[in-house]
Amino acid sequence: MAGAIPAEATFTNPVLPGTHPDPSICRVPGSDGAPDDYYLVTSTFEYFPGLPVFHSHDLVTWTQVGHAIHRTDQVDLSSVPSSGGLYAATIRHHAGTFFVVTTLVHTQGQGGHLLVTATDPAGPWSDPVWLEGDGIDPSLFVDDSTGRVWLTATRLADPGEWEGQTEVWLRELDLAAGALVGPEHVLWRGALHGAVWAEGPHLYRVGSHYYLLASEGGTEHRHAVSVARADTVTGPYTGNPANPVLTHRHLGRDFPVVGVGHADLVKTAADEWWMVLLGSRPYGGYYPNLGRETFLAPVVWEDGWPVVAPGVGHVAGTFPLPDVGARLPRAGIPAGVGAVVVHETFDGPGERLDLAWNQVRTGDRFWSLTERPWHLRLPLLPATLSDVATPAFLGRRQQHTDMDLTVRVDVDPAGPDEWAGLAVRQSEEAWIAAVVTRAESVAVPGGAAIRPVGAVSGSVPGTVPSPAPGGREVLVVERSGGEEVVVGRAALGPLGLAEGPVDVVLHAVGQEYAFGVRTLRGFHAVATVHGGRLSSPEAGGFLGVWVGPYATGRGTTTATVADVECVEYRGR
16 A cells, blocks of 8 residues: 655645636746756736746746737736736747746726737736637637647637637737738637536647647636647547536535636656646635636646546645656745745845836836835826726735734825825725825715724734824725725824834734734734625635735825835735
């Protein structure tokens, strides 16, 4: 009887925690004995820079090296609503060039399928080549047996046999001309009768067959991965009798990982096959605040078909480390798994932020790292998180169910409409902000209700000080259900923070999001909010949560600025 696999020979999913949906992967063989390189891209919707590119030698530990969309002149995201923008992308490598193809949706500018290229995955990436064709989720397939390149995508079937039925189509791509050529071929309309949203198609040649991998059921609880094969790339394709080859929908909503799908395959130098895919981890109820994350699962081939997670049938828990055919150090822990501390002091050279930071929609450089050295300077822009615009918000993905975020901000607001602090953003319809502002004479602006301040572990006991007219205060505001509600406030003067920098703090334990400030006595809680309202089943859309510094003039132009001395993200 075989013994248990040692813990050091296994890895734990997800390999990319936090909102990293729709993963696509490619392998670049190493040369002169060097290990192979693997590159992975995920979708980013309305966030900029877009389409992060990650690198790995072992398929488990990933390091971000760049973004495929990193210049404002590549695409126009300025008008896209939340969960619009850059949808699922595919990354491939051919003849020394990297190719990323994606779809830009819900923009008032040029949209549709686009292709960018680079010789270095860290960039720079090219201007986009816009490709004709309907739908979403484009993918590239280079047929090494013929040298021809093909593009697949998915669109609504017209006419469809049922609502939500889609079809996967194929056309040849002339890379030199940057155009689709030749006839179109419809390959697939889903594995199951009545299945909706057959999407995320990828093609592979394995042995003498062509394989089409696609997901269906919608990128939520009923998500599933199916596969079909054909003797020629243009079909006809026959579905696997065992379809779907992977789903968690039969495991119920209490299973640790739900909604698995949108997969891509890669083969290692040791002839192992692996699948990258998305999945979500609800916690504290059916609330996947961390969004759709990237998972990794082993694949074997039996009777000419792929079997995912053989002997297990799901992607929760641990798997043996991949054999990548090279002598490597033991794989590390996936990013975001276990205790992680990120302490950003904005003291690097020039005007460059760490690759983990995103802003909403445009790449407009509203921030500065040089106007006040060793600080991130944010103007109090008129735009707010509720606007389809670019607010002064810089966010990074929440990657842990339990985490602390501290934003040390130095701001002297001139009035109650000038805010600076931190925010937790899911969309313009679902966010929470804890901000330093200036109190006015009335108790609550606009007559908004104040919910009771909840207790939180580690908070300073006692009553919350009432704001003095004209003094600085910390305000906690939640947007949910189409309304912005003040859920808590506290005067900063009685806490010893009448002037100077303030540590604004988010202390999240599961779905208990406690907001407050740090004083000489410790964390002082101001309000506790149920974080489940930030999850996509409650708020809608496709995204998880981003957290980070935020400043706004709430519709007015002001000369006031907020200087952020440091941001600390501490995952537990």
